[in-house]
Amino acid sequence: MLQQRHGTVERAAEFYDRQVHPYLTPAMCEFVARMSMVFLSTSDARGACDASFRAGPPGFVQILDDRTLAYPEYRGNGVMASAGNITENPQVGMLFMDFTRDHIGLHVNGSALLVPDAQIRTHYPQLPVDSAPGRRPELWVHVTVDEAYIHCSKHIPHLEPAVRTASPETKRPRDQQYFTAPPVPAFTAAPDAWPGVDR
Known part of the structure; x- marks a missing residue:
């Protein structure tokens, strides 16, 4: 519908034919x-979205085969926002970005499953034990790929x-205190409907 409105149907079809696998x-x-x-x-069962970030040594996201990825989950702050969402809604989106060499990105969308460390190793014994030195994964997020496609290099910074x-001169506050601030008055909600804007 939106592609038709903006006249991009043919361009979008060409992109899917050439780039989406x-x-x-x-x-x-x-x-x-x-x-x-x-x-x-990720998003929960109601569709409430969450954006997060994972990092580790190069290759911490393991390629199990051409349709399967896995990455480790470690003990964190206990919120488990991404993992909690996955238990309600398995659909995930992953965006890998190369900021330093080729200035390109890769989208991987798929369905995820939380698998205990000991259990996944019975199927994939080649998984590293110490991908983060000194830390052992509690879970692995096992992702079945639905589609993978390029994120173009335009506007990717170097x-x-x-x-x-x-x-000492640049010492920053502890993570838990970084964004703390005095309470502010409640923000006035936006209008229920903006003229000419689809919801």
């Missing part, structure tokens, strides 16, 4: 294997890897 191509597998971060989207340092 129901599996990971060899080039995509190589790309994922050298990525050290991924942006993750970033230079740097050693993470801290000094």
Whole structure:
């Protein structure tokens, strides 16, 4: 409907024909294997969305085959927002971005399942035990690929890897205190309907 309104039906069809695959191509597998971060989207059973971030040594997202990925989940703050959403709604979106070399991205959409560490190793014994030194995964997120496609390089910034340092002059607050602030008055809600805008 929106493609028709904006006259992009043919362009979109060409993109799907050329770029969207129901599996990971060899080039995509190589790309994922050298990525050290991924942006993750999930939603609960009601459709309430959450965006998150995962990082680790290059290849921490494991390619099990051309239709399957897995990444480790470690003990965190106990909120378990992404994992909790997956138990209600298995649909996930993953965005891998190369900011340093090729300035390109890869979208991977699929369905996810939470699998205990010991259980997944019975099927995939090659999974690393120490992908994050000193930490053992509690769970793995097992993702079956539905579609994978490129995120074009336009507007992807170039970033230079740097050693993470801290000094007394630049000491920042603890994570839990970073965004704390005095209470502010409630924000006035937007109108129920904007003229000419579909909801």
